Amino acid sequence: MTVSPEQQRLLYRHLLLTRLLEERMVSLYRQGKMTGGLYRCLGQEATAVGTAFALEEEDLLIPVIRDLGSVLVRGARPADVLRQLLAKADGPSRGRDAFLHFCLPEKGLYSGIAMLGTAVPVLAGMVLADRFLGRRTVGMTYLGEGGTSTGAFHEGINLAGVQKLPLVVVLEHNGYSYSTPSGMQCAAATLADKAAGYGVASAIVDGNDLLAVVEAARAAVAHARAGRGPFLLECKTYRRKGHAEHDGQAYVDAEELAEWSRRDPIALFERQLDASGVMDAAARVAVRAEVDAELDAAVTEAEASPTPVPDPEFRGVRADEEEVVRRRRETFVGGLA
Amino acid sequence: MSGTPAREATLLDAVGIALAEEMERDPRVILMGEDIGVYGGAFKATAGLLDRFGPHRVIDTPVVEEAIVGAAIGASLRGLRPVVEMQFFDFASRAFDMITNFAAKHRYRTGLGVPIVVRGPSGGGVQAGPFHSQSPEGYFARTPGLAVVVPSTAEDARGLLKAAIRDDDPVLFLEHKLLYRRAKGLLPEGDGLVPIGKAAVRRPGRHLTIVTWGAMVPLALEGTDALAREGVEAEVVDLRTLLPMDEETVLESVRKTSKALVLHEESRTLGVGAEVAALLAEKAFEWLDAPVVRLAAPDTPIPFAPALEAAYLPGPATLLAAARKLAAY
Ligand SMILES: Cc1ncc(C[n+]2csc(CCOP(=O)(O)OP(=O)(O)O)c2C)c(N)n1
Ligand SMILES: [Mg+2]
Numbered sequence: 034m035t036v037s038p039e040q041q042r043l044l045y046r047h048l049l050l051t052r053l054l055e056e057r058m059v060s061l062y063r064q065g066k067m068t069g070g071l072y073r074c075l076g077q078e079a080t081a082v083g084t085a086f087a088l089e090e091e092d093l094l095i096p097v098i099r100d101l102g103s104v105l106v107r108g109a110r111p112a113d114v115l116r117q118l119l120a121k122a123d124g125p126s127r128g129r130d131a132f133l134h135f136c137l138p139e140k141g142l143y144s145g146i147a148m149l150g151t152a153v154p155v156l157a158g159m160v161l162a163d164r165f166l167g168r169r170t171v172g173m174t175y176l177g178e179g180g181t182s183t184g185a186f187h188e189g190i191n192l193a194g195v196q197k198l199p200l201v202v203v204l205e206h207n208g209y210s211y212s213t214p215s216g217m218q219c220a221a222a223t224l225a226d227k228a229a230g231y232g233v234a235s236a237i238v239d240g241n242d243l244l245a246v247v248e249a250a251r252a253a254v255a256h257a258r259a260g261r262g263p264f265l266l267e268c269k270t271y272r273r274k275g276h277a278e279h280d281g282q283a284y285v286d287a288e289e290l291a292e293w294s295r296r297d298p299i300a301l302f303e304r305q306l307d308a309s310g311v312m313d314a315a316a317r318v319a320v321r322a323e324v325d326a327e328l329d330a331a332v333t334e335a336e337a338s339p340t341p342v343p344d345p346e347f348r349g350v351r352a353d354e355e356e357v358v359r360r361r362r363e364t365f366v367g368g369l370a
Numbered sequence: 371m372s373g374t375p376a377r378e379a380t381l382l383d384a385v386g387i388a389l390a391e392e393m394e395r396d397p398r399v400i401l402m403g404e405d406i407g408v409y410g411g412a413f414k415a416t417a418g419l420l421d422r423f424g425p426h427r428v429i430d431t432p433v434v435e436e437a438i439v440g441a442a443i444g445a446s447l448r449g450l451r452p453v454v455e456m457q458f459f460d461f462a463s464r465a466f467d468m469i470t471n472f473a474a475k476h477r478y479r480t481g482l483g484v485p486i487v488v489r490g491p492s493g494g495g496v497q498a499g500p501f502h503s504q505s506p507e508g509y510f511a512r513t514p515g516l517a518v519v520v521p522s523t524a525e526d527a528r529g530l531l532k533a534a535i536r537d538d539d540p541v542l543f544l545e546h547k548l549l550y551r552r553a554k555g556l557l558p559e560g561d562g563l564v565p566i567g568k569a570a571v572r573r574p575g576r577h578l579t580i581v582t583w584g585a586m587v588p589l590a591l592e593g594t595d596a597l598a599r600e601g602v603e604a605e606v607v608d609l610r611t612l613l614p615m616d617e618e619t620v621l622e623s624v625r626k627t628s629k630a631l632v633l634h635e636e637s638r639t640l641g642v643g644a645e646v647a648a649l650l651a652e653k654a655f656e657w658l659d660a661p662v663v664r665l666a667a668p669d670t671p672i673p674f675a676p677a678l679e680a681a682y683l684p685g686p687a688t689l690l691a692a693a694r695k696l697a698a699y
Pocket of ligand 2: 207211272
């Protein structure tokens, strides 16, 4: 299963789109236009892009905070992602939730919650249902060193193991969990070690080498789809920014950071594209121009979107809520000003 | 420590000061939590404590809330006084079992107390979305065996946290993140202990009582200023401890004013305000001149967008409208 030249060109576009969209987010954040925190994926884009690229259209994906790339590969529009970050009324969560917490079910994209690890059992249930319904769907989600410390992850992967569920959990080994270095998060040398205790298959790949990630993810997805049970794919990468933009990452060693900056996934892929002749510098510049134009339009579109207007009846919590709304109308003293 | 001079502090400083003072006073006090040591905590409440007390007493943990609280319970059974930080109090959901089943029921079952403190930021108003803004006090305040404390001033944060650490049973200590830097005060000389289970009358008044806590206290005080200009004198009772609730202070105030408004940030149905209203129905019925008013967030998750969150949280306009209506009843 080699990655065809055409696929490589598409991958390059996804990779660049992820990087450049994040740059737009940073600028909106600095202008004070964003609501909430900004969690960056600089330097680890190849992991999210490459793994999501290995999925088929009918497959399912739940991202965590550094997986902007996976959301774009699934087909979320940059303008909609920006609307979400700007907490706009017509954003995918209509201003109700933050960042990558939104669902686009038609694109197989579902939302996690902030509590780390929760997506693993939920996605296990989604693919369990799909198998029951005769669909051959594979579910993919992501977790870092911190996330794989949680009980929810362990319970979820255990359940998926005994049920032989088609679930791929991408373990994003990026050096830190907030300020906590990997070695303080888990005594095991690798995250993939966690698979053995549950009788689950695993592999480790260089998360900054896009083509290697795609190939490893394809193997993991094939394993899951063949009914051989869940798969933990550890991608070794690095979080080059703080936990969120407010975090100046004073706890990070400058040498280490410099070393990983030299292993930038985009620069690496560009060298590979040069060597293989799949896409020359001129072609890449053309893609960049195209992506820039798309993002100019996306920013304009998102900024022009309306902000949400509070619903005086606070609907949307449950489907059948007329009765509840009626009571609320009677009892919510003062109502909205 | 007695002998500490009075000083200005924010509520956030006060938390750090209380921890340091108690660690200084009692070598059994240890801290555990995520990113609390090297980083000093997501909100910097524990900044400097690792350097001062060392890694045996300031323990950085993995993302394992259930294990943090579980280990704190265990350490307390062997004589330590653990204080654990939830990076956001929302994540105490992960330790719900340990808190409500292990810690809360331990003394009743075995006769052995579990002197732990679980502390961390709670509350909304900072556009942090549904999972970093919750006011989870109601989930816990109905669990026998726990104490639930929510300070609204810097002085109380210090005095109550110190009391919580010295308490022989589990205490949940919710620090409203909106008040971390906004609530400033003069920390008194000496220990400044504030007893758990005692409410405070923040503003005396004759015409109605506002019973509240946390970030709703400054809102209520602002509201009373505005009401005073209209000739309505509202009394503000800051519960400070939700469990056990200081019934006497609430009853005394309402027996005087004959009108009560319960103001809270957590959602309305089965919130702590319901308990206050029930208390008044049971024990102040003859004194009441009007139905008890509950002003609370609506029964939805707390939303992310600024305009939605502002409409969700009780604010000055809703408070004034409700208080005027009650005063005129
Ligand atoms: C249960 C729970 N505890 C704590 C947090 C706060 N928190 C958010 S992200 C994070 C670090 C996660 O690190 P990791 O899993 O390595 O992912 P990374 O940020 O490196 O991508 C923490 C502690 C949370 N979201 N959920
Ligand atoms: Mg990490």
